[in-house]
Amino acid sequence: MSWRFEYHETLGSTSDLCKTRAEAGEPDHLAVQAFSQTSGRGTRGRTWSDPGGNLAISLLFRPTDPAAFIAALPFVVAISLFETAIHFCPTATGPSPFMVKWPNDLLLDGRKMAGVLIETGGPQERPWVVVGIGANLRQAPEIPGRQLAALSEKTNPPSAKAFGKALVAQIERWNALREQEGFAPVRAAWLARAHPVGTPLAVQGCETYITGSFSGLDAQGRLLLALPNGETIPVVTGDILLD
Structure with missing residues (x-):
C-alpha cells in the first residue's frame, strides 16, 4: 500500500490530527506533515519546539501484528532516521557523526537531532499506532539545559518534504524486513549504529x-x-x- 502524504503549513500537532483521523476510521499509511508545528510533544509530557524549517511528521499504522510491531517500531524508526540523515550528508571519511540512542533518538555529534513519540489506541480488534517524528534540519531550538543539534551543521539540508518522503521510504523498507525476518536484523542494525557496548x-x-x-x-x-x-x-x- 502506498503512503498518502498530507501537508499543512501550520498545525498544532501532527500527531493529534493523525489520532483524530485514526479514531474516525482513517486507513493506515497516512502521513501528516506540518511545515510549522506550534504544539509538538515529546516523551514524558515534554514539549517539542519547532522553530520552523524542520521535520514534523506523524504516521498512522494499523498493524496486523500489534505487539510485535510496537515492540520493534522505536528501533525501525531510529535506524530509518540514521539512514535518511546519512543519505542527505556528503560522503565523509572517518566515523559517522550520527548515532542512535536507546530506544529511538538520533544524535549528531552527541547531541539530540531527532526524537520520536509513539502513541496507540483504538479497539483491540483494530488498533491504531501513530508515530510522531521531529528532526532538526535547518536549526535547533534553544532550550535551557539541553544540547541540541541540526543537520545544517553538516550539510545544506534538504527541504522538510524531501526528508519526510525519504524517511517514510526507509521506515517502510525496514518494517518490511522485520515482517519477513523478525526483530533480529533490526536489532543487529540498531546495535551497529548505536554507542558501543561498554559505553x-x-x-x-x-x-x-x-x-x-x-x-x-x-x-x-x-x-x-x-x-x-x-x-x-x-x-x-x-x-x-x-x-
Whole structure:
C-alpha cells in the first residue's frame, strides 16, 4: 500500500490530527506533515519546539501484528532516521557523526537531532499506532539545559518534504524486513549504529538514577545495563544519559 502524504503549513500537532483521523476510521499509511508545528510533544509530557524549517511528521499504522510491531517500531524508526540523515550528508571519511540512542533518538555529534513519540489506541480488534517524528534540519531550538543539534551543521539540508518522503521510504523498507525476518536484523542494525557496548551511561527514572555501562539489547529490545557489581539488568523505560 502506498503512503498518502498530507501537508499543512501550520498545525498544532501532527500527531493529534493523525489520532483524530485514526479514531474516525482513517486507513493506515497516512502521513501528516506540518511545515510549522506550534504544539509538538515529546516523551514524558515534554514539549517539542519547532522553530520552523524542520521535520514534523506523524504516521498512522494499523498493524496486523500489534505487539510485535510496537515492540520493534522505536528501533525501525531510529535506524530509518540514521539512514535518511546519512543519505542527505556528503560522503565523509572517518566515523559517522550520527548515532542512535536507546530506544529511538538520533544524535549528531552527541547531541539530540531527532526524537520520536509513539502513541496507540483504538479497539483491540483494530488498533491504531501513530508515530510522531521531529528532526532538526535547518536549526535547533534553544532550550535551557539541553544540547541540541541540526543537520545544517553538516550539510545544506534538504527541504522538510524531501526528508519526510525519504524517511517514510526507509521506515517502510525496514518494517518490511522485520515482517519477513523478525526483530533480529533490526536489532543487529540498531546495535551497529548505536554507542558501543561498554559505553558508560545512566538511566534516570522519576525517582531513580542508576549508573552502569551499555551491554546491548535483549531479544525484546530492552536495554541491558551492566552494573558495577557485575549484575546485568534489563531497562524497560527511563531517560538514557551518556557520559
